[in-house]
Amino acid sequence: MTIHRLSVYTRCLLQLEEDGVKTISSQEMADRFNLNSAQVRKDLAYFGEFGVRGIGYYVAGLKAELQRILGLDRQWPVVLIGFGNLGSALFHYKGFGRQGFRIAAIVDDDPGKVAREVESVPVVASRDLAREVRARGIQIAIVAVPADAAQPVTDQLVGAGIRAILNFAPARLKVPREVRLQNVDLSIELETLSFYLAQGSR
Amino acid sequence: MTIHRLSVYTRCLLQLEEDGVKTISSQEMADRFNLNSAQVRKDLAYFGEFGVRGIGYYVAGLKAELQRILGLDRQWPVVLIGFGNLGSALFHYKGFGRQGFRIAAIVDDDPGKVAREVESVPVVASRDLAREVRARGIQIAIVAVPADAAQPVTDQLVGAGIRAILNFAPARLKVPREVRLQNVDLSIELETLSFYLAQGSR
DNA sequence: TAGATTGTTAATCGATTAACAATC
DNA sequence: TAGATTGTTAATCGATTAACAATC
Numbered sequence A, B: 001m002t003i004h005r006l007s008v009y010t011r012c013l014l015q016l017e018e019d020g021v022k023t024i025s026s027q028e029m030a031d032r033f034n035l036n037s038a039q040v041r042k043d044l045a046y047f048g049e050f051g052v053r054g055i056g057y058y059v060a061g062l063k064a065e066l067q068r069i070l071g072l073d074r075q076w077p078v079v080l081i082g083f084g085n086l087g088s089a090l091f092h093y094k095g096f097g098r099q100g101f102r103i104a105a106i107v108d109d110d111p112g113k114v115a116r117e118v119e120s121v122p123v124v125a126s127r128d129l130a131r132e133v134r135a136r137g138i139q140i141a142i143v144a145v146p147a148d149a150a151q152p153v154t155d156q157l158v159g160a161g162i163r164a165i166l167n168f169a170p171a172r173l174k175v176p177r178e179v180r181l182q183n184v185d186l187s188i189e190l191e192t193l194s195f196y197l198a199q200g201s202r
Numbered sequence C, D: 001t002a003g004a005t006t007g008t009t010a011a012t013c014g015a016t017t018a019a020c021a022a023t024c
Helices: A002-018 A026-033 A037-045 A059-070 A085-092 A094-098 A126-136 A147-159 A188-200 B002-018 B026-033 B037-045 B059-070 B085-092 B094-098 B126-135 B147-159 B188-200
Strands: A056-058 A076-081 A101-107 A121-124 A140-143 A164-167 A180-183 B056-058 B076-081 B101-107 B121-124 B140-143 B164-167 B180-183
Touching (some): A056 A059, A076 B188, A094 A101, A101 A126, A121 A126, A126 A147, A188 B002, A188 B059, A188 B140, B002 B059, B085 B101, B094 B101
Parallel strands (some): A076 A101, A140 A164, A164 A180
C-alpha cells in the first residue's frame, strides 16, 4: 500500500520537476491525491529524512530518493511472453519505458513471428527462453499469453531464474515463494463498476 | 475491498459449480485464497443470510446471489473507446464476455477503421459516440486511447450520459462526481515488482 | 525572532480475526 | 442427540489521522 503510494508520489514529482517547481510541502502533495499530509510525511519518513523543516521537500532530491527506493534509478531489462494483441499493446505502451523498464526480448511460438525482430527486439521461440533470459540478465517477465499457456511458460520462466512476474493472463499461477508474482485482472475492475451501477439502480 | 473479494468468490463458485461441488464451507473458501473464514462469512453476511448452519453455502445459490449483488446477472453493453493495440486486445479478451460484459460499439477516429464492423460490432467515429451510446443504452465505457486523447473523449462520454468508465490511458481523468471512474495503471504494478527486486539486492 | 513545515508520538478509526451462541 | 458450521459480538491488529515539539 505504501509502495503503491510511493509510485504515485514519484510521478507527481516528475510532473512538478517538469513544471519547474523546486520545493513542495506534504500538504500540497496530499491535496493532489486526496490524501492526508501526515500520511505523506509518514510514508516518506519511513525510508529516511528527506524533508527540511519550514521548507518542505526539494522536488529533485526527493524524486531521486524515491526512484532509488523503487529501483527506478536503473534500466530493468524485461522479457515479454506472448506477442498477440495484448503483448503487442504492452510492447508499444510508452509508460513502461519511461520508468526504466525496457523490453529486451519477446517470446512467442507463432512461427510467423519467431526469428523476426520488432523495433530491434528479438522474437524467440519458448525453447530459447532460458538462453535469452540468462544472456541478457533479465529478472522480470511480463506474461501476456492465453490462460492455458500461462502455467507452462511460467514454469519455464522460474526454471530460467526469473525473479518477478507481472501476469496478465486470466489464470492463477503457481510460483515458488522466492519469485514475486503480481496479477493484473482486467475484468475484476469492470465488475467493481457494475456493482456500483447495479446498486445505484436499486 | 469487500467488493473486490466478492468478485473473487464469484469466480471460485463458478469453478466449483463446473467441478460439480454442491456445498462449500467458509473455511474451505478461505483456504483457497489465504483468507480467514470469519472474513468470508462476514463479507457474505453483510448482504444477507446465504449460508446454512451445519452445512455451509449452496454453491449454485450463493453464486446466483453474488452475481445479482455484483450486477453480473445481466448483460452490460459496453462501448470501447480506441481500437489500437490495446483496444484490440481488450476486444478479444475473453474474460469480459464471460461475466456478462458485451462490447456493443467501438469508437475510433482512424479513417481506416471507421464504418467497418469487427465481428459484427460497429466501429464509429467519435462524432457519432453520443448517438451510439444512447441508441444502445450503454452505461459503461472502456477508454483505451493515448494519454492526450483521453480527456476530450471522456468529456464526450460524460456528455453522452455514460455512468462508469474503466480507464487504461495513462492520464488522470476529470469526471463529475456521479460518474464512477476506475483507473488501471499498467506500469505501477511493474514498479512494485522492481521495488522488491531492488530491496532484495541490497 | 516569527512563520512554516517536518518527523514522530499518541489517538482514532476501520478492518481483520477469534470466539461462541444459535441452529441446521 | 452429536457434529458441523453459520452469523455475530467482542477483541485484536494495523493503518490513518491529529497534534505538537523540533527546527529550518
